[in-house]
Amino acid sequence: MTAIEKIMPISTVEHNAIVSAQGDITIAYEASLPEIFTLSDRDYEAYHQTLIKAIKLLPVNSIFHKQDWFTETSYKANFETEDNSFLSRSSERFFNERPYLDHRCYIFLTKKPKDRKLSSSVYSNILRKSIVPQQTVNPVLFNDFLDSAGQFERILKDSGFITLRRLTDEELAGTGNRPGIIEKYCFLQKEGEKTIRDVHIKDELRIGEAHCKLFTLSDAEDLPALCGSRINYDKYSTDRTKFSIGFASPLGQLLPCNHVYNQYVFIEDAPKTLKRLEAKKLRLQSLSSYSRENAISRDATNDFLNEAIGQQRLPVKAHFNVLAWSEDEAEIKDLKNKVSSALAQMDATPKEETDGAPQIWWSGLPGNQADFPMNDTFDTFLEQASCFLNLETNYRSSISPFGIRFGDRLSGRPVHTDISDEPIKLGYTTNRNKFIIGPSGSGKSFFTNHMVRSYYEQGTHVVLVDVGHSYKGLCDLVGGYYFTYSEKDPIKFNPFYLTDGDVLDTEKKESIKTLLLALWKKDDEPFTRSEYVALSNALTLYYQHLDAHSEIFPCFNSFYDYLMEHYMQVLENGKVKEKDFDIGNFLYVLNPYYKGGEYDYLLNATENLDLLNERFIVFELDAVKDHPILFPVVTIIIMEVFISKMRKLKGIRKMILLEEAWKAIAKEGMAEYLKYLFKTVRKFFGEAIVVTQEIEDIISSPIVKQAIVNNSDCKILLDQSKYQNKFDAIQELLGLTDKEKAQVLSMNKANDPKRKYKEVFISLGGQYSKVYRTEVSLEEYLAYTTEESEKMKVQQYSEKYGSIQKGIAVLASELRNQNS
CATH class of the missing domain: 3.40.50.300 (P-loop containing nucleotide triphosphate hydrolases)
Incomplete structure (x- = not known):
């Protein structure tokens, strides 16, 4: 067994960057993505174009690596909140331990030294015990790279789709109490976990008790014939509407198992790439008469070159893989079915890596992206490669x-x-x-x-x-x-009752007057100014009368008594004529609401009076x-x-x-x-x-x-x-x-x-x-x-156990026991 620090390809972590033993510089971000099922077709297209613009800004010999972690976890209820009500506590119990996929997204930008030797399946730092750096890091080159990364970050942030947060040294390398992203990847640690595990790569890739399976998209033949920024999600589509999700969503939030989805885009020297492909085309041209496959490959290479030059596309190398794992051996077979099904939704063919899996896994280590085996990549354009990026997160x-x-x-x-x-x-x-x-x-x-x-x-x-x-x-x-x-x-009701702290302000008087006028007059019957003034005076004097006689309870009955016993005299003294305010008519029309009348209950309530509070x-x-x-x-x-x-x-x-x-x-x-x-x-x-x-x-x-x-x-x-x-x-x-x-x-x-x-x-x-x-x-x-039957049952249990809360608690307990 080899101690991992002996082959660790990381030289140092400083200035919020990872420096590899080969002199590669990597900076990392935690990305916050849009929520799944919330984007429109137009949003997906705009989002896709934003990613293309941002990646195009990265310098030659750099690597864009997006790493999406989806880990099975469960909701942890909070029972300690003091103000939790009966229903809130029952909700916490109900959702406690609810399983879901937690998502974390990281973006790594790596700049390789100019003369760095390319890695392949034959040559990789996981196979070497010691590595000597080929060059020291030039601070000017580092600052140039940071400038490019800053522009990349600004374009993504300005789009409104993604927010980025640069990871610090502590978050990259970890501390004594908290593992960093490097350690987290090495040992497949979930959020908050600190366990260090053994890593086995001889017969299978196994990290601790987790059996890992690696599925790759590394060959153009395995890719879908067409790709785009979005696909239809049939489960939510109808005959009249097409429901969109991101093209790579089946490998993200919709893949229900522990997995990491790695997405690599290698930005190389475009003129060199085109020159290499021109040479390949000429080679295939000379061999085309010997085999039809060579002729087809020649035409495909020619089409690629025509598109690159004619439409000003950026040729890149790309690789995508899904690292899925489970600690339950019985689930291992099921992992392949789940990933194959997800890739089938994208019209892609899965390839399960066996011998090459440890190398590909190791190159996914933050800071070691430059050691990716390039024979496991394929030539494509940035527009197509960006379609395979996971675009969404959970709610x-x-x-x-x-x-x-x-x-x-x-x-x-x-x-x-x-x-x-x-x-x-x-x-x-x-x-x-x-x-x-x-x-x-x-x-x-x-x-x-x-x-x-x-x-x-x-x-x-x-x-x-x-x-x-x-x-x-x-x-x-x-x-x-x-x-x-x-x-x-x-x-x-009792609109005349004033609660503690309430006063007879203009608003209260207006509402009572509106009520009295509505009871007295028909909808189409207008009231005069004098009638309005008379009612206003009546209310003011009535409340003054109540202040002087605290034994009188405020309600419509006592207001009616006041009108008959006192206010009629006030009107007489004021020489108010009947045509200005007919109090006899008013009392007669409102008599049904007075004690003994048909609606005497309506405005004389003695309970449930404090409606304001x-x-x-x-x-x-x-x-x-x-x-x-x-x-x-x-x-x-x-x-x-x-x-x-x-x-x-x-x-x-x-x-x-x-x-x-x-x-x-x-x-x-x-x-x-x-x-x-x-x-x-x-x-x-x-x-x-x-x-x-x-x-x-x-x-x-x-x-x-x-x-x-x-x-x-x-x-x-x-x-x-x-x-x-x-x-x-x-x-x-x-x-x-x-x-x-x-x-x-x-x-x-x-x-x-x-x-x-x-x-x-x-x-x-x-x-x-x-x-x-x-x-x-x-x-x-x-x-x-x-439901009437359920309401009746709740009522019966409430009466039986003394309160609705106890009734519901007992009934719920009985129903759960019946169903278990």
């Missing part, structure tokens, strides 16, 4: 502390996503309003429950207006106010939406509640979510209010959200079309498969791009059959869009469910 979490937990589309790994604040900071959106559309059964209520709960747990004041009891379970769980109507327990309020309008008296009153109170929160709760996030109820509200003269709300709520750290089922609802309502759609920068769509043949109308109406259309129609087409979830599409200002999983724990599912 990233938002940096913002505020957000919602979604699932990565490929693995379901939890992803923290901010769709409110971060998009405004990044310039994608100008407001936080959201427009949600999804037909029945698409998981719409489920998604909105999940979003609302996430916002509530992060301090948001939530007002929900619903017509289907979708939020009853969640409201009970968080202990919010639930306003609904039934004969036994009719809906009750209550953080979770649900107005369930199913039973009153067609009621001519109750519905207008309820809508006015809802609006008053939210406007009061909007203006008085400074620095606190507010959300109003209107389910299908918005249709009824828009009819009841509240259209202007909706317009006002959607235009101004952003100024008060708030967001208005409208949820609808049918696209026809939007088209048929000009208010929605103008006020809601145009002022909602975040558009959220759930399963639209039933509309795929008439999706063009939806696309035009919502202003979706072709990329977004492909994303929407790809939802739920290739869901993991072993897991229960629905997918959701989110577009932020038309600039950034993604499809996520809405996958939740069993406890969350039971809190959100809208």
Whole structure:
């Protein structure tokens, strides 16, 4: 056995660069790539051209080496957070140990000395015990190389697709406590691992317990006939849309095993390369009469030369390989099938390296790229070589502390996503309003429950207006106010009650006056200035009367008593005529709301009074939406509640979510209010959200079309498969791009059959869009469910065990035991 330091080809690591024993200089970057499934066809083409421009800037005798690490790992739950709620803890337990592929991408730029001898399968530094450097490093040459690398870095960063971070000496060579990238590659260490392993290269490439297989694309005959910046991903494509992924994505994020994808581009002296190929063409010309293969090779070489000169293409040498490994011997056979299948998607033929594998693996060591065996490369142009570069990474979490937990589309790994604040900071959106559309059964209520709960747990004041009891379970769980109507327990409010810290300001008076006028006058019946003044005076004097008589409870009954017992005398003393304010008519019309009247419960509530400070309020309008008296009153109170929160709760996030109820509200003269709300709520750290089922609802309502759609920068769509043949109308109406259309129609087409979830599409200002999983724990599912039988069961268990939380916990435990 040989100690690895004896054959280590690295001379030193300094100035954030690796110097090899042969005098090669390598600088390294960690690259952050775009997320998979988020780029359009045009994006792929622009991205591809950017890479070509950047690599062309590298000097002669340099190597571009991109190394993508994909390691199997699992999600580690955080149970230590103090503010974790019951549902948050259940979510952490549910996702704990969820397997996924972690991705790290490194780019190495190597400059070889001018007179360096080329390596081959016969001559490589892994076979030699000691190497003497051929030249010392010239600082001028090093600075020239750094200048080229700086231009390379600037072009990639300016494109907006890739961000690069130069690796430091410590990150390259490691420290006493933390392995560097060199050590990580030698021993195939996962992120955070420190284990040093034995390396076996005699009969097979084995690193510790990991059996390694190396598959190469090193011969032009094994390559696909055509290549491009992108390919169609059939799993997500439909008859009407083609879903794009990067050309090399099957060897990246879509290859489900531990692997490193190495991509090499060798930039040589172009005139020398063309001269060599001209000589090869002449040789083949003289031999063409002896064999048809020689004639074909001559024509191919001639075509290559014509294209290089005619289209000003840069000839390069390239090599691509996949190093896959597993510690389970039973999985080794499966590795070949997985890699072969991935290469077949690219129309390429895999070649498994055996004897040459250790050499190719060793030359992938950071800093040793110049020792790559050149007989394992092929001649091509930079444009074609760039097609084989992996372009994408997995989903990233938002940096913002505020957000919602979604699932990565490929693995379901939890992803923290901010769709409110971060998009405004990044310039994608100008407001936080959201427009949600999804037909029945698409998981719409489920998604909105999940979003609302996430916002509530992060301090948001939530007002929900619903017509289907979708939020009853969640409201009970968080202990919010639930306003609904039934004969036994009719809906009750008290707009006259002032909570602690609240005052009778102009806004409060205006909202009560609006309510009283709505109860007194018909929609088409105007009120006079004198009537308005009389009501305003009545309210002012009533609250002064309450201050003087603290035993009187503020409500409509006591206001009515005050009008009869005191205010009539005030009007008489002020000589107010009946035509200016007919108090008799006012009292008669409002009598049904006074004690003993038909609606005496409506404005005289004695509980659930503090609507300003209550953080979770649900107005369930199913039973009153067609009621001519109750519905207008309820809508006015809802609006008053939210406007009061909007203006008085400074620095606190507010959300109003209107389910299908918005249709009824828009009819009841509240259209202007909706317009006002959607235009101004952003100024008060708030967001208005409208949820609808049918696209026809939007088209048929000009208010929605103008006020809601145009002022909602975040558009959220759930399963639209039933509309795929008439999706063009939806696309035009919502202003979706072709990329977004492909994303929407790809939802739920290739869901993991072993897991229960629905997918959701989110577009932020038309600039950034993604499809996520809405996958939740069993406890969350039971809190959100809208299935009648499941809701009944949750209710029974809640009554039996004393609270909805205990009921859900026991029921979830029983269901898990049944399924196990």
